[in-house]
Structure formats: C-alpha cells, structure tokens
Amino acid sequence: xxxxxxxxxxxxxxxxxxxxxxxxxxxxxxxxxxxxxxxxxxxxxxxxxxxxxxxxxxxxxxxxxxxxxxxxxxxxxxxxxxxxxxxxxxxxxxxxxxxxxxxxxxxxxxxxxxxxxxxxxxxxxxxxxxxxxxxxxxxxxxxxxxxxxxxxxxxxxxxxxxxxxxxxxxxxxxxxxxxxxxxxxxxxxxxxxxxxxxxxxxxxxxxxxxxxxxxxxxxxxxxxxxxxxxxxxxxxxxxxxxxxxxxxxxxxxxxxxxxxxxxxxxxxxxxxxxxxxxxxxxxxxxxxxxxxxxxxxxxxxxxxxxxxxxxxxxxxxxxxxxxxxxxxxxxxxxxxxxxxxxx
Amino acid sequence: xxxxxxxxxxxxxxxxxxxxxxxxxxxxxxxxxxxxxxxxxxxxxxxxxxxxxxxxxxxxxxxxxxxxxxxxxxxxxxxxxxxxxxxxxxxxxxxxxxxxxxxxxxxxxxxxxxxxxxxxxxxxxxxxxxxxxxxxxxxxxxxxxxxxxxxxxxxxxxxxxxxxxxxxxxxxxxxxxxxxxxxxxxxxxxxxxxxxxxxxxxxxxxxxxxxxxxxxxxxxxxxxxxxxxxxxxxxxxxxxxxxxxxxxxxxxxxxxxxxxxxxxxxxxxxxxxxxxxxxxxxxxxxxxxxxxxxxxxxxxxxxxxxxxxxxxxxxxxxxxxxxxxxxxxxxxxxxxxxxxxxx
Numbered sequence: 001x002x003x004x005x006x007x008x009x010x011x012x013x014x015x016x017x018x019x020x021x022x023x024x025x026x027x028x029x030x031x032x033x034x035x036x037x038x039x040x041x042x043x044x045x046x047x048x049x050x051x052x053x054x055x056x057x058x059x060x061x062x063x064x065x066x067x068x069x070x071x072x073x074x075x076x077x078x079x080x081x082x083x084x085x086x087x088x089x090x091x092x093x094x095x096x097x098x099x100x101x102x103x104x105x106x107x108x109x110x111x112x113x114x115x116x117x118x119x120x121x122x123x124x125x126x127x128x129x130x131x132x133x134x135x136x137x138x139x140x141x142x143x144x145x146x147x148x149x150x151x152x153x154x155x156x157x158x159x160x161x162x163x164x165x166x167x168x169x170x171x172x173x174x175x176x177x178x179x180x181x182x183x184x185x186x187x188x189x190x191x192x193x194x195x196x197x198x199x200x201x202x203x204x205x206x207x208x209x210x211x212x213x214x215x216x217x218x219x220x221x222x223x224x225x226x227x228x229x230x231x232x233x234x235x236x237x238x239x240x241x242x243x244x245x246x247x248x249x250x251x252x253x254x255x256x257x258x259x260x261x262x263x264x265x266x267x268x269x270x271x272x273x274x275x276x277x278x279x280x281x282x283x284x285x286x287x288x289x290x291x292x293x294x295x296x297x298x299x300x301x302x303x304x305x306x307x308x309x310x311x312x313x314x315x316x317x318x319x320x321x322x323x324x325x326x327x328x329x330x331x332x333x334x335x336x337x338x339x340x341x342x343x
Numbered sequence: 344x345x346x347x348x349x350x351x352x353x354x355x356x357x358x359x360x361x362x363x364x365x366x367x368x369x370x371x372x373x374x375x376x377x378x379x380x381x382x383x384x385x386x387x388x389x390x391x392x393x394x395x396x397x398x399x400x401x402x403x404x405x406x407x408x409x410x411x412x413x414x415x416x417x418x419x420x421x422x423x424x425x426x427x428x429x430x431x432x433x434x435x436x437x438x439x440x441x442x443x444x445x446x447x448x449x450x451x452x453x454x455x456x457x458x459x460x461x462x463x464x465x466x467x468x469x470x471x472x473x474x475x476x477x478x479x480x481x482x483x484x485x486x487x488x489x490x491x492x493x494x495x496x497x498x499x500x501x502x503x504x505x506x507x508x509x510x511x512x513x514x515x516x517x518x519x520x521x522x523x524x525x526x527x528x529x530x531x532x533x534x535x536x537x538x539x540x541x542x543x544x545x546x547x548x549x550x551x552x553x554x555x556x557x558x559x560x561x562x563x564x565x566x567x568x569x570x571x572x573x574x575x576x577x578x579x580x581x582x583x584x585x586x587x588x589x590x591x592x593x594x595x596x597x598x599x600x601x602x603x604x605x606x607x608x609x610x611x612x613x614x615x616x617x618x619x620x621x622x623x624x625x626x627x628x629x630x631x632x633x634x635x636x637x638x639x640x641x642x643x644x645x646x647x648x649x650x651x652x653x654x655x656x657x658x659x660x661x662x663x664x665x666x667x668x669x670x671x672x673x674x675x676x677x678x679x680x681x682x683x684x685x686x
Contacts, residue, residue, distance in 0.1 A: 032391065038426040038570055040394040041499060044387025048375065051383040051473060053438040053488065057480040060445075087384075095396040097440075097486040102403075130394060133486075137400040143440040143476075143486035145396065156384060 018112060031093055031130050040130035042093065048150040049092065052083035054229075055143040058101075061280075064140070066184040069110055071204050073117025076142035079229065081125060081208035082282035086227035087156045088217020089148030091210070093130040094122070096144055099137035107136070114142070125210055157217050157225035162243040162287035166223055168306040169292070171209050171283045173255050174232050175271060176202040178278020179263050186267065196263050206282040212300060213284055225286040231279035232305075233327045236315045239287065239308075246311035249276075249327065251319040255303045276317075276327060361455060374436060374473050383473035385436065391493040392435065395426035397572075398486040401444075404623075407483075409527040412453055414547050416460025419485035422572065424468060424551035425625035429570035430499045431560020432491030434553070436473040437465070439487055442480035450479070457485070468553055500560050500568035505586040505630035509566055511649040512635070514552050514626045516598050517575050518614060519545040521621020522606050529610065539606050549625040555643060556627055568629040574622035575648075576670050579658045582630065582651075589654035592619075592670065594662040598646045619660075619670060 032041040042049075056062055056076040064072070077094065084091050096118060100107050111134060122129060130147075150156055180203030183196045192200055216222045224243065228235050232249075240247045254275050264271035287308055294302045315327040375384040385392075399405055399419040407415070420437065427434050439461060443450050454477060465472060473490075493499055523546030526539045535543055559565045567586065569578050575592075583590045597618050607614035630651055637645045658670040 038395060038429040038502075041430075041493070042392045042394065044390050044392060046389065047387050049385045049387060049392075051385065051436075051438055051488075051490075053440050053474045053476045055440045055442065055476050055478060055486065057442055057478055060478055060480055093394075095394055095488050097396050097398045097488075099398065099400055099484060131396045131488075133396050133398050135398060135400055135403055137403055137484065138481045141442060141480065141484055141486075143398065143484075145394075145438050145440075145474075145488035147394075150384070 018108070031128065040093070040095070042130070042147065048156075050084065050087045050089045050148040050150065050156065052080045052087075052146045052148070053144070054079045054083065055141060057141045058139040066189045066200075067204055069113040070117030070120070072140065072142065073114040074120050074205055075117075076144050077118050077121035077146075078206045078208050079282060080144045080146040081121060081210060082206065082227040082229065084146055084148040085208050085210045085213030086225050086284055087148060087150070088214050088225070089150050089156065090214065091125050091127040092147040092149045093128050094144055094146045096129055096132040096142065098132065098134045099139070099141040100134070101139050102136040114140075125208075151214070155217065157222060157286065159224055159226055159238060159242040161224040162239060162245060162308050163223060163289070164245055164308055164310040165290055166287040166308045167290060167292060167304045168236070168239075168247060168249070168285070168308060169288055169294075169302050169304050170228070170232065170255075170285050171212060171302050172207075172281070172300050173202075173257060173260070174228055174281040174283050175254075175256065175275035175278050176260060177206065177280045177282070178203075178274040179260050179271075180204070181278075181280070182267055182269070182274075183263060195259050199260065199263060203280065206280070207300075208282055209284050209300060212298060212302075215295065215298075216284065216286055219288075219292070221289045221292040223287045223289065225284055228281040228283045228285050229279065231277045232281075232285065233276040233315060233329065234279070235285050236306075236327070237329060239285070240313040240315055243287075243308065244313055245308045246313065247306055247315045248309055249306035249315065249317045251317055253303060253305050255301065255305075361451070374471065383436070383438070385473070385490065391499075393427065393430045393432045393491040393493065393499065395423045395430075395489045395491070396487070397422045397426065398484060401483040409532045409543075410547055412456040413460030413463070415483065415485065416457040417463050417548060418460075419487050420461050420464035420489075421549045421551050422625060423487045423489040424464060424553060425549065425570045425572065427489055427491040428551050428553045428556030429568050429627055430491065430493070431557050431568070432493050432499065433557065434468050434470040435490040435492045436471050437487055437489045439472055439475040439485065441475065441477045442482070442484040443477070444482050445479040457483075468551075494557070498560065500565060500629065502567055502569055502581060502585040504567040505582060505588060505651050506566060506632070507588055507651055507653040508633055509630040509651045510633060510635060510647045511579070511582075511590060511592070511628070511651060512631055512637075512645050512647050513571070513575065513598075513628050514555060514645050515550075515624070515643050516545075516600060516603070517571055517624040517626050518597075518599065518618035518621050519603060520549065520623045520625070521546075521617040522603050522614075523547070524621075524623070525610055525612070525617075526606060538602050542603065542606060546623065549623070550643075551625055552627050552643060555641060555645075558638065558641075559627065559629060562631075562635070564632045564635040566630045566632065568627055571624040571626045571628050572622065574620045575624075575628065576619040576658060576672065577622070578628050579649075579670070580672060582628070583656040583658055586630075586651065587656055588651045589656065590649055590658045591652055592649035592658065592660045594660055596646060596648050598644065598648075
C-alpha cells in the first residue's frame with residue numbers, strides 16, 4: 001500500500017500520523033510524492049539508481065534478549081546501507097516494511113521505538129523514508145529496500161573485475177561482530193565485562209562504510225568491491241568464483257585485536273574462525289592493483305589480508321603455524337541462517 | 344544483500360542458480376545490473392519512477408489451508424501491481440524479500456514454487472525481478488517493493504483532487520474477495536460449490552487493473568484515484584478526509600451479483616457489509632467529473648456508486664430500505680489486521 005498517512009481516526013492513523021513528522025525529516029527533493037499515497041514518486045534526470053534489499057527477522061538475525069527495539073531498527077537500515085556502500089552509491093530514499101508481533105500489548109509505541117532507530121540511520125546519512133507498510137505477524141520482521149544514487153560519473157564496483165596480482169583488502173575488523181554476538185549470547189547485554197563491550201557494539205550497531213565506499217569506487221586502482229555480510233570466507237569464495245581466480249589469504253595479516261583474542265581464549269574459540277566465518281561484519285572487501293596505497297587519515301583502517309592469483313577458483317589460507325590449507329565453505333548460508341543461540 | 348547469485352556451491356547457491364533463468368525473463372534494459380550483486384542498478388533519463396511496498400504474511404493476509412504456494416507468490420505481486428495501477432504507472436521491476444518457515448523440510452522446492460507464482464505476474468505484465476533476499480523465519484512472509492514508470496507526460500492520480508459534484512466510481516465488484524475468503528474459511532478449497540468458486544478465485548488471484556489504471560490516469564475527467572485494499576468504506580473515508588468533502592454512497596448502485604447475494608444469504612451476512620468493509624478487492628476507486636462516461640469495451644465494468652458533496656468529511660450511505668446513515672469505520676486496520684479464521 002506504500003500507504004502511511006490515511007487521515008481517518010483509526011489506530012493505524014494515529015500511529016502513522018505520529019511517525020510522519022519524523023519520517024519526512026531530511027527529505028529528498030527528488031521525491032515528488034512521499035509517504036501518504038499508493039506509491040512514492042522519484043524524479044530522475046539521467047541518474048543511475050541502485051536498489052538493495054535486506055531483511056532482519058527476529059530469531060534469525062537478531063534477538064531482543066540482548067538488543068533494544070531502536071537498535072533493531074538502526075541495524076535493519078545499516079545492513080542495507082552497507083550494500084549501498086559496496087556499490088559506491090549515496091543513499092537516496094528507503095522503503096520500510098514492518099511486521100510486528102500480534103501479541104504486543106502496545107504495538108504503536110513499539111513501532112515508534114523501531115522507527116527511532118531507523119531514523120537515526122536516515123539522519124546520519126541524510127535520506128528520507130519514502131514508503132512502507134505495517135502489519136501484524138508472528139514476530140518482528142523488518143524488510144528494507146534502499147535506493148541509492150551513483151553520483152556524477154562514478155562507476156559502481158561490482159563483484160567482477162579483479163585481476164591476478166591484485167591485493168585483497170578489507171575495511172575495519174571483521175570477526176568483531178561474531179565475537180560480540182558470542183559474548184551477548186553468553187553473558188547477556190548487562191553481563192559483558194567492560195573490555196568486551198566494544199565487540200558487542202560492533203554486532204548491535206554496525207557502521208556502514210558509505211564515505212569510504214564512495215572514495216574506493218572513485219579510485220581506478222580498486223577493481224571490485226563487495227560487502228561482508230556472510231563472512232570473509234563466503235565473500236572470498238564469491239569473488240574467487242566470479243573472477244575465476246584463486247585467493248590466497250594470509251592469516252598473519254588478519255587485523256585481530258588483543259581484546260578479540262582474549263575473548264576468543266575465554267570462549268575457547270579460534271579467533272580466525274570469527275574473522276573468516278563469523279559474518280554480519282558489514283565491512284567492505286575489495287580487490288586493488290599492487291600500486292594501491294590506502295588514503296591517509298581515513299575514518300577506518302583498511303588492511304591487505306591476501307591476494308588474487310591465477311588458478312582454479314578457490315580460497316586458500318596460509319598460516320605460519322599450520323602451513324597452507326583450503327578454507328572450508330563455512331560462511332552463513334541464508335537458507336539455513338540462524339542465531340547461534342537457537343542452533 | 345540484494346544478492347541472489349553467488350556462484351559457490353552451497354544450498355543457497357543451488358537455489359538461486361535455479362531461480363536465475365526464471366527471474367531474468369522479460370528483462371528490462373533500463374537495469375544495467377540485475378540480480379547477482381550487492382544491489383541492482385536502474386538507469387533513468389528524465390523519467391519519473393514510482394515505488395510501492397506491500398507485504399503478505401502467513402496467518403495475517405493468507406492461509407495455506409486454502410491457498411497454494413504459487414498462488415501466494417502471485418498474490419504478493421498482484422497487491423503491489425494494484426498500487427501501481429492506482430498511480431497510472433507501468434510496472435518496471437520488483438525487489439522480492441522472502442522469509443520461509445525454518446520448519447520446512449525442502450525449503451528450496453517450496454521457494455521455487457513461490458517464485459513460479461511471482462513470475463506468473465511478472466510475465467503477464469512484462470517486468471523483471473531485479474533483486475531480493477531469502478531467509479528462514481517462523482512463517483512465510485513475502486515483502487515486495489515494486490518500481491513503476493510514469494509513461495510520457497502521464498500525471499499520476501493521487502488521493503487529492505476530487506471536487507464537489509464529482510461522481511465516485513469503482514472498477515469490478517468489490518466484496519467478492521471477502522465473500523470468497525468467507526467461503527474458503529467455511530468450506531475449504533475443495534468443498535466450495537461450483538457457483539461460488541468465482542468468488543474464491545477473486546480472493547486468491549486478484550486482478551490488478553493496470554491497463555485501466557493507465558487509461559484513467561490519462562483521462563482529464565478523472566480527478567483522484569486509490570486502490571481498494573482495506574475496503575470501500577475505509578478508502579472512501581481516506582478520500583473524504585484528503586479532499587475535505589463528504590461522500591454520499593448509494594447502496595442501490597452497488598454492483599452485487601446474484602451469486603454473491605446467494606452466498607451472503609447462505610452465510611447469513613449482509614452482502615453490503617462485504618462490499619463496504621470486506622477489503623482485499625484490489626479494484627480502483629476514483630472521482631470523476633459529472634461529464635465522465637466509462638469507455639466502451641473496457642476489460643472490466645466500472646460503476647458509479649456515489650458522489651462527492653460539499654460538507655464535513657464523512658461517508659454517508661443512502662439505502663431505499665433504511666434511509667440514510669453514516670458508514671461506520673469498519674475497514675481493515677493494518678495494525679489489527681487478521682484473517683477472519685484467526686479472529
């Protein structure tokens with residue numbers, strides 16, 4: 001219905017009217033019509049628009065045992081913004097479809113809380129909500145479709161384009177999200193010791209790399225880019241197969257912090273497993289020519305963790321302790337994806 | 344992730360690869376990049392795009408007790424196409440987010456069945472699926488975002504624009520969907536007698552009025568248009584409040600068929616209640632100037648069921664038996680929407 005503004009006095013009406021002033025903040029003048037009709041209208045003038053779609057389902061992607069409703073809203077938008085970042089695009093407008101649990105006693109108050117989190121992301125990256133849908137169901141589900149605009153002559157970085165000899169680079173510190181999730185499942189939000197709270201924050205409030213994504217898309221030395229949602233190992237596999245190249249990962253180069261290693265030791269987990277297979281990092285993984293040097297003063301560190309080599313598509317890990325071995329295909333499979341707590 | 348084509352050999356991969364040849368049928372050349380990356384890319388050249396969003400949730404909008412999985416897929420697309428019709432736009436491309444029940448033994452086969460229904464609608468109205476997402480959850484949920492293009496200089500018909508004196512017209516036969524749902528709940532799919540099967544079909548496979556919607560949007564006598572998803576009474580209320588006019592409905596003009604009346608008698612229901620409050624009709628409701636005459640030979644009948652008059656926003660029903668009375672606000676409320684069977 002893309003219909004969020006019927007002005008008749010119903011429960012739905014009251015809810016939507018209360019969301020409207022929030023939702024229209026940071027409005028984009030390209031939208032000739034926003035919330036309040038059968039559809040939104042977006043004017044174009046020779047632009048290229050990108051479209052991403054990602055949903056967050058209670059019990060599959062998050063648990064309210066250790067996340068607040070506004071955090072769920074923020075995260076639902078952040079995971080889409082990460083896809084937008086991987087295309088080198090600027091967020092333009094979003095459509096939000098919300099399913100709330102029918103068992104809620106005060107659904108409108110909870111939906112408003114969810115929107116507070118969603119709108120935190122909208123304000124931070126300056127784009128409006130232009131349509132949506134709200135309905136009751138068995139649990140929380142938030143399905144976002146995000147439109148992004150490719151600015152100027154920017155060429156999007158797709159999954160193809162890597163060359164043999166390219167370095168494989170990653171932003172930030174993959175594995176922290178999985179570590180944070182493990183800590184949250186183990187100790188709950190309040191029980192996590194102070195030194196591990198940063199990992200939990202990385203899981204709960206991922207930071208889409210929008211500015212860096214646009215900068216990388218504008219750098220001719222960057223040949224291909226993907227966002228890390230299902231784990232480094234799975235995204236590497238995608239890049240290896242899409243480019244018909246082998247990827248050689250260097251375990252010694254993985255950016256693992258002392259506190260991550262300490263948490264891994266406490267939970268008897270190999271920190272490399274979090275790095276390789278944990279998933280939900282929402283960092284950028286990209287191929288760049290050998291002369292690529294990261295820009296100084298960037299908002300987030302980028303690290304070379306391996307390289308592309310000629311050969312059959314596969315992902316191989318080189319480790320000074322155990323030598324060289326094939327990386328198993330252990331990233332999250334959407335068709336089987338579950339929270340560890342419910343496995 | 345808008346990611347439906349990772350070429351590594353996982354469960355997800357096999358599923359997506361099997362969907363790919365289906366999904367790319369009827370491809371739209373405006374999409375520079377479709378399924379298989381972080382996002383789809385849509386080129387624009389001064390066009391106006393519309394965006395609709397509507398989701399179908401098992402137990403709220405449909406039940407597999409009396410609908411097949413392909414029918415659910417078709418319906419999820421049809422309800423979005425109906426919003427597109429109400430804007431006078433041509434469908435352009437869709438993003439489909441699917442949640443399937445984790446308890447399914449063969450999820451991939453079921454998701455392929457769902458896509459068969461979705462693609463029936465795509466082929467019928469010639470537009471591609473350009474992105475999506477698949478994940479496990481507690482039940483089926485299909486969230487569609489549809490892009491549509493306003494062709495040439497076509498002006499979309501929004502909810503505002505009706506004038507006092509305008510006629511209120513509706514396409515097809517609202518109430519048939521609610522009648523069909525009642526029959527399905529009462530007798531099940533196989534138990535419905537032959538004479539009532541047409542009503543069940545109207546519920547299960549609604550027909551979006553795309554061609555008629557574009558024709559109406561091109562007619563200067565048509566002032567405002569909305570699709571009937573939540574019931575005539577609720578959509579009338581919307582039009583009355585949006586236009587600051589009263590609407591006078593003429594019960595004698597409602598297009599109620601003899602078989603609908605027979606079914607209503609059998610279930611001891613007032614057929615006018617189905618017409619006014621049943622919902623899920625996916626017909627078009629529009630205001631047109633007094634000189635409007637429906638085009639001859641149209642695919643579907645249009646009927647004048649009332650008129651707009653100056654006065655406070657309200658909806659009044661005139662009936663030769665019981666005189667004139669205010670229409671209660673009994674349309675479906677999204678925030679409370681449930682299948683009658685689960686009420």
